[in-house]
Amino acid sequence: MSKPVVAIVGRPNVGKSTIFNRIVGERISIVEDIPGVTRDRIYSSADWLTHEFNIIDTGGIEIGDEPFLEQIRSQAEIAIEEADVIIFLVNGRESVTTADEQVAKILYKTKKPIVLAVNKIDNPDMREMIYDFYSLGFGEPFPISGSHGLGLGDLLDEVAKNFPQEDEEVYPDDVIKFSLIGRPNAGKSSLVNSFLGNDRVIVSEVAGTTRDAIDSPYEYDGQPYVIIDTAGMRKRGKIYESTEKYSVLRALRAIERSDVVLVVLNGEEGIQEQDKKIAGYAHEAGKAVIIVVNKWDAVEKDEKTMNEYTKRIREHFLFLDYAPILFVSAKTKQRVHQILPVINRVSENHSMRVQSSLLNEVIEDAVARNPAPSDKGRRLRIYYATQVAIKPPTFVVFVNDPELMHFSYERFLENRIRESFDFEGTPIRIITRART
Ligand code: GDP
Ligand code: GDP
16 A cells, blocks of 8 residues: 655745645665765655655756746645545745645645644744734644754644545456566666567556556466556656656655666666666565666677676665676567566565465574674574565564664565575565563
């Protein structure tokens, strides 16, 4: 089930990124370790009480060289298209501006729930400043202060109230949902056409969810599949083309809804920042991942080329060491027939359950070979482990003190688990808990 999406819109300087950062909190993300990514983070997972959601700071989406008013108008349109709930943010220290009214005008066009928040209300005396904003026509404004972290609880309560009731997952459990993600021109549409066995633009479409994603269902060898968001691949509108961040955003939505993500690289070109960024999201979202190097026909090569390319991929995508790599050509169909069997395999691994007794044998054996570390005279003791979830496989390890579990030892346990069971293509998660 995919998480609801919240978007923050508003003219510049009202405090969108401040609020975004407050709501997101101190999330540590692998993607953030990649240079050049931190500054422009505009999409993150977040939670409030029992609700998990994704949040977008539309202020970070720059649309070419468009003039100021056009920019904020496009941002509001993106919010309407991508979000389930919109936070319309204004600045309580100024009265309603023309730009606020412009945003409001765009937002009137949607039926999606909109929550109006008045920022920079840093103390209770300033509350009366919110009354001005009733005139925008979105009901009661919520006073908040991004700098002081005030009012966010009430705001998020209201936002959560407006989340869609049940995400209508229309596909039965046995359907494998996958998406092709990659930069424009990597060959994603061509690959899809080669799966579907014709060279026409995909015609079979079904509105997949309450949202606007358009999916292509099909069946091969008795196995049902759905290709997620093939519309996103064809959607080459003005906004989509002119902003890399928007295309990344769309990719992230498709990733959320998939079981398996095919990271499609353009074999003719090197690996780029954007490839790593979206692959990083797939990993963090716990999806099975396959790296597909397309246009292999166009690559000048000898017997070493594939190994060298593989090595380069492994260096760039360190966190995806479990992902199988395929070298294909949508044009000549070389090895395209291998893609579906690999999707089947990693999908199976993604939902594999391991027996507790076997798992604990592996853990005991690992500890015997490489004793757990000690810290300030205290040694980590592992009592037992159990698998608590699939998609991705998630293990809880009960110990005397979780503080004693270091990253490197966790990694060692993960590797032992991987050597003992076939988790090719899927991330696995290890959660350390104190035994109570
Ligand atoms: P954005 O352009 O909408 O993303 O706005 P920013 O988050 O970059 O904030 C613009 C300015 O307003 C920055 O100088 C922030 O420090 C300031 N700011 C943000 N929230 C508050 C707040 O609650 N109170 C006050 N006094 N200043 C704030
Ligand atoms: P998308 O933007 O990722 O969906 O990419 P397209 O499928 O639209 O392909 C972009 C361009 O690359 C088109 O001109 C395709 O004909 C070409 N192309 C796609 N796959 C291959 C391939 O395997 N080999 C070669 N040589 N060209 C390809």
